[in-house]
Amino acid sequence: MKKMMLQTILLCCLCLASCSDSEENRPALPPDQEQEKPETPDRPHNYTGLMNKTYSVPVNYEQEAEQRGEVVRIDYDTHDYAEGTGAVRTSTAYVYLPYGYEEHTDRRYNVLYFVHGHYGTAASFFQDENGLLRKLLDHMTENGDMAPTIVVSPSYNYGNPTPNYVDADPYCEALPQELVNDLIPIVESRYRTYAESTDAAGLESSREHRAIGGFSMGAVTTWYALEHTLDYFKFFMPVSADCWSLGAFAGMNRPTETAEYLAGIIRQSPYAGTGFYIWAASGTDDSAYRETLVQVEAMARLTDVFPLSNLTFHEKDGAQHEFRPMTEYLYNALPFFFPNGQDTYKHLTTASTVKDVIEHEAFTGFGQFILPAERRYDYDMPLANVASLLPYHNYVTGERAVETINTMIDYVQDGNRLFYDIYSGEDKRADARKNNTGLFFFRGEPGKPFAIVCPGGGFSYVGAIHEGFPLAIALSEMGYNAFSIQYRTGGAQVACEDLAQAIDFIMRNAEELQVSTENYSLWGGSAGARMAAYLGSYSTQGFINATHDRPAAVIMGYTGHSEYTQNDPPTYVIIGEDDAIASTATMRRRVENLQALGIDAEFHLLPDLRHGFGLGIGTTAEGWEKDAVRFWEKYISRKN
Numbered sequence: 001m002k003k004m005m006l007q008t009i010l011l012c013c014l015c016l017a018s019c020s021d022s023e024e025n026r027p028a029l030p031p032d033q034e035q036e037k038p039e040t041p042d043r044p045h046n047y048t049g050l051m052n053k054t055y056s057v058p059v060n061y062e063q064e065a066e067q068r069g070e071v072v073r074i075d076y077d078t079h080d081y082a083e084g085t086g087a088v089r090t091s092t093a094y095v096y097l098p099y100g101y102e103e104h105t106d107r108r109y110n111v112l113y114f115v116h117g118h119y120g121t122a123a124s125f126f127q128d129e130n131g132l133l134r135k136l137l138d139h140m141t142e143n144g145d146m147a148p149t150i151v152v153s154p155s156y157n158y159g160n161p162t163p164n165y166v167d168a169d170p171y172c173e174a175l176p177q178e179l180v181n182d183l184i185p186i187v188e189s190r191y192r193t194y195a196e197s198t199d200a201a202g203l204e205s206s207r208e209h210r211a212i213g214g215f216s217m218g219a220v221t222t223w224y225a226l227e228h229t230l231d232y233f234k235f236f237m238p239v240s241a242d243c244w245s246l247g248a249f250a251g252m253n254r255p256t257e258t259a260e261y262l263a264g265i266i267r268q269s270p271y272a273g274t275g276f277y278i279w280a281a282s283g284t285d286d287s288a289y290r291e292t293l294v295q296v297e298a299m300a301r302l303t304d305v306f307p308l309s310n311l312t313f314h315e316k317d318g319a320q321h322e323f324r325p326m327t328e329y330l331y332n333a334l335p336f337f338f339p340n341g342q343d344t345y346k347h348l349t350t351a352s353t354v355k356d357v358i359e360h361e362a363f364t365g366f367g368q369f370i371l372p373a374e375r376r377y378d379y380d381m382p383l384a385n386v387a388s389l390l391p392y393h394n395y396v397t398g399e400r401a402v403e404t405i406n407t408m409i410d411y412v413q414d415g416n417r418l419f420y421d422i423y424s425g426e427d428k429r430a431d432a433r434k435n436n437t438g439l440f441f442f443r444g445e446p447g448k449p450f451a452i453v454c455p456g457g458g459f460s461y462v463g464a465i466h467e468g469f470p471l472a473i474a475l476s477e478m479g480y481n482a483f484s485i486q487y488r489t490g491g492a493q494v495a496c497e498d499l500a501q502a503i504d505f506i507m508r509n510a511e512e513l514q515v516s517t518e519n520y521s522l523w524g525g526s527a528g529a530r531m532a533a534y535l536g537s538y539s540t541q542g543f544i545n546a547t548h549d550r551p552a553a554v555i556m557g558y559t560g561h562s563e564y565t566q567n568d569p570p571t572y573v574i575i576g577e578d579d580a581i582a583s584t585a586t587m588r589r590r591v592e593n594l595q596a597l598g599i600d601a602e603f604h605l606l607p608d609l610r611h612g613f614g615l616g617i618g619t620t621a622e623g624w625e626k627d628a629v630r631f632w633e634k635y636i637s638r639k640n
Contacts, residue, residue, distance in 0.1 A: 047312045050300050054281070054316045057136065057331045060512065065138035066421050067099035067365060071126045074190075078182040081174035082158065089158065093183055094122050096134065096151040097191070098141040100364040107361055108194050110149045110209045110338040111187065113179060114237075114330075115156060115172075115218030118165035120323075125153035128323050136327045140334065144415045147338040152187055154179060156221055166248050168217050173244075176212070176225040180232050184210075203232045211337045213237025213279075215326060216288065220244050223251070226262065226278070230269050235337045236278045239329050240288040240321055242295045252291030255298035263305040278311045279336065281329045283319020340415045347406045350384040350398040357383070357405060362412040366419040366438060369486045370405060372461035373436060390463045392456065392526060392581065393612030395619060404469050408440075416443060422498070422505040433488050437498050439505065440469065440484040442476035446514040449521070449552070449636060450481040452502060456526025456559075456612065459489050466614045467525045474615065474625050475523075481515040487531070493543075495527070496534045500543040503535070507548050519552040519636045523628070526582065526612060529559035537565045552635040555628045558582040558611050562590050570600040572631040574624055576609025602631060 072095045080087045098109070116125055126134045140146055156175040162168045185198035194209035195202050203210075212233045214222045219241035226236050227245050242251025243258050251258045266272050280296050282289045296313045299306045314332060319325035345362040354377050358367040371377065372389050381388075383405075384398035412418050420441060423434045439452075453475070455468035462468070468484035475482035483506070487498035503520075510517045522532035534542070536554040541547045550569050558575045560582045571594055573587050584605060594601040604627075606620045616622050 047308060050296070050308060050311070050313055052312055052314045054314050054328050054332045057327050058139070058512070061136050061139040061327070061331070062132065064135060065099075065142050066425075067142045068138050069096055069098045069134070069141060070101070071096050071134060073123075074183075074186060076182060076186050078178050080158070081177050081181075082156075082171045091155065091178070091183075092122050093152055093154040093187075094126055095187060095191070096126060096137055096153075098148055098150070099138065101191075103359075103364060104148075104361050105192075107148055108192050108209075110147055110211070111152060111193050112149060112211045112213065112237075112334065112337070113152045113154060113184075113233075115154060115175065115212070115214030115221045117214075117216030117218055117323075118161055118168055120215075120218075121157070122153045122155040132324065132327055133330065136331060140331065143417050144340050144412070145331075146334045147340050149334060149338050150187070150191055150193065152183070154183055156217070165217055169220065169244055169248060172217055172221040173224045173228075175221050176229040179212075179225075180229050184232070200231075207232050208234045209338070211235035211237060213239065213333070214241075215239045215323075216241050216321065219292070223262075226276075227265055230265065230271055230276065234271075234276055236276065237329070237333050237337075238278070238280050238292070239326070240282040240286050240292055242288075242291045249291060251295035255295045258295055259298040259302055259306075262299065263302045266305050272305060274309065276310060277337075278306070279314065279333050280312070281314040281316070281333070283316045283321070283325050285318050286321045286325075288321055289315070345409045345413050347409060348383065348402055350382060350402055352383050352402070353379065354381050354383070355379040360409065362409045363418075366486075369419075369436075369438065369440075369462070369464070370408075371465055372457065372463060373486075374457075374461040374489050386465065390457070390461070390466055390612070392458050393463050393466050393614065394610040395613050395616065396466050400470070400617065401465050404465060404473070407473055408469065411442065417441065420505070420509075422501045433494070434498075436486065436488055437501075438486045439502055440464070440472065440486070441513070442469075442472045442482045442484075443514075444476045444481040445479045447516055448480055449519040450483060450506060450513075450515040451475050451521045451523055451632075452483045452485055452499065452506075452532075454485055454487070454495075454499060454522065454524035454528030454531045456524065456528040457489070459491055459495060459527045461489060462486055463525075463612070467528065467612065470615050471523065471625060475629070478626075478629060480629070481513070492527075492530055492534065495531050497543045499531050499535050500540040500546065503540050503548055504544065504546040507546075518549075521553045521555060521632045522551045523555040523557075524559075525557035525614070526559050529556035530561045532556060533559075533561050533563070533568075533571075536569045536571070537563065537567065553632040555632065556587075558587075558613070560586045562586050564590055564594055566597050566599075568594055568597075568599055570631070570635055572602050572604075572628050574604040574606065574621070574628070576611070576613060576619075576621065577605060577607050578609055579611045581611040600634075 074093045078091050156171040188195040189198045194206040210233050212225045219238035222236050222238040223243035282292045316325050316328050357370050386398050386401045387396035390396050420439045428434045453468050453472045455462050455464040457463040464484050472482035472484040485502050488494040507517050524532035532554050539550045554571045556573045558579050573591050575584050575587050588603050591601040591603040609620050613621050
């Protein structure tokens with residue numbers, strides 16, 4: 001790849017001649033160091049009617065997620081409960097463990113037991129259609145659509161399925177007993193669930209964190225679980241089948257009797273009222289649609305037992321009796337059973353340690369980037385001493401760092417995805433240093449422009465805790481979608497490549513992120529300001545094989561950057577009179593040169609202010625970001 005040498009003579013030429021966006025004109029930046037938490041729709045947590053339409057699954061949920069869970073096979077000893085011999089036999093189940101399970105040693109998990117249809121197997125639930133349901137669970141976990149949940153796929157078959165699906169009835173009825181006696185104790189003692197013990201008392205006390213569901217004959221099994229094992233499950237998800245407790249197809253053919261029978265079981269249990277929920281579903285073109293719905297409607301007429309707070313029906317338009325619609329039913333049901341936010345992430349204090357930040361469950365997979373990952377810090381260092389990690393910055397306090405971290409924890413707690421990878425797995429395997437990159441996203445108003453904040457640190461560390469996150473949070477509170485970039489250190493070249501990649505990532509995923517692709521801005525302090533300026537001068541095509549418009553505005557704080565081109569965007573510059581690292585004269589001269597080219601540029605020199613002030617809280621700079629937004633908004637309104 002050809003690069004431009006940023007030498008003085010060439011720089012002068014760039015100032016007088018137009019800058020081409022071709023690959024041949026990419027700048028080669030000096031390697032020396034600077035010397036200065038796809039939005040998905042909200043699904044209701046309370047339904048207002050018996051009949052409900054399901055929400056569609058985001059298209060990208062059919063692709064592999066960046067964060068993939070693990071499917072584990074369990075072979076376990078059980079007994080012949082169906083044929084009545086009690087003989088010992090071996091059965092198999094498959095367990096989905098969400099991404100991050102091994103790291104979150106203090107996290108507990110809800111559990112869904114989901115039973116296949118007659119032509120399925122325990123393995124097929126996670127394997128069919130190229131792992132469609134596993135990919136769904138990966139994305140739902142990654143995006144925080146539901147609280148942490150383990151999913152188990154058991155089987156009611158004793159070896160091969162029966163030739164006729166109706167003949168599977170006794171095996172379906174036997175499975176709930178097998179689950180409670182044999183499989184659940186193994187799963188919930190081996191993995192971190194809410195069961196304090198796996199005896200009857202332990203399973204009953206944790207039932208609010210356990211659901212059972214199934215498709216077709218798996219739904220028949222689910223109705224049997226309501227009949228026989230109500231003590232151990234709170235949530236029931238029968239999909240496309242009626243209850244056979246009074247005989248095959250009794251729910252369809254004898255709906256009133258079936259409803260009364262099930263109501264009698266509920267009335268005699270301690271769970272009448274708020275102690276259970278039936279989330280039934282089917283597709284409007286499903287062969288079992290009517291047989292399921294007619295029973296549910298009969299149950300709904302018994303309002304003392306099955307009011308809307310205990311029973312709802314959910315339909316997918318056009319769906320048939322097949323595997324694929326399962327994704328939509330689960331996508332809608334799981335957040336209802338186990339909504340994200342049911343567990344509260346712990347806040348930190350100035351007495352908390354670096355290790356507490358890195359290992360915090362709200363920051364799984366990226367906790368190492370909250371504080372300068374490039375510094376060799378003491379894991380036991382209290383956050384009160386965080387300023388020691390940012391030698392090029394001033395006005396850093398443990399109290400403000402903790403306030404920022406806790407704001408980020410709350411942001412994740414509210415169900416927001418905070419961190420995004422900008423490189424693919426293949427990219428990272430080719431260059432391991434790209435593992436140290438990504439974007440922290442703080443949502444503003446949907447459809448509004450975005451800003452990327454580039455924290456400084458002399459290209460030796462990324463000072464996001466002081467200079468990135470607080471500014472991005474402030475911009476999001478003003479309604480703008482704001483990102484703080486984690487980039488490779490070591491020099492301007494790789495840092496700018498990462499910034500270009502970040503812009504390209506946002507542009508390619510703008511619909512999912514719900515951001516406008518127009519009128520974006522780049523912000524930076526110190527080394528980060530150089531990054532913003534370089535991308536303003538050369539745009540993405542100056543660094544990677546992707547072409548995008550230059551930013552609408554560049555906001556630069558306290559840097560000695562002097563290069564510019566006649567294509568530079570409007571630029572806002574701020575620096576303190578007492579800055580001992582960046583040259584105020586250099587910054588002023590660059591602004592004057594831009595103005596001479598007819599480019600709008602502002603220079604702001606503030607008294608009693610040192611280098612690396614971030615938001616400048618408690619200094620003469622406090623509130624400067626609002627003035628910078630005013631400058632940016634001039635170019636948003638012009639382009640609109």
